[in-house]
Amino acid sequence: MPKALCLISLVASILIVVLFLADAIMGMAGMTDIAPLQSASIMMDITFAVLGGIMVFMSWKTYREQR
Template sequence: MPKALCLIGLVLSILVFLIFSFDLISGLSGQLGLAPFRYASPMMDIIFMISAGGLAYVAWTTFREQR
């Protein structure tokens, strides 16, 4: 069960990173209709991308420890 939770955390962090990076890129390129959150705040996008990276790191290192 712990390995499954690590993998779920890793997948969710990748999804969060992709969603917020797509929002940031769409907002910066001027295509606000495609941005998932309508480019509400670039700082929010960056913070969530950093947080998703931190979660991915923690999930990956925990997964490697369990082998």
């Protein structure tokens, strides 16, 4: 069960990183109409992308320890 929870958190974190990076990139490129979150705040996008990346790292390290 702990391995499944690590994989679920890994997938969720990757989705968060992709979502916020896509929103930041589209916002900076001027495509705010099709951005996932309409590029509300670039600082928020960058912060959540970095924190999602930290979660990806932590989930991966925890998964590797349980082998």
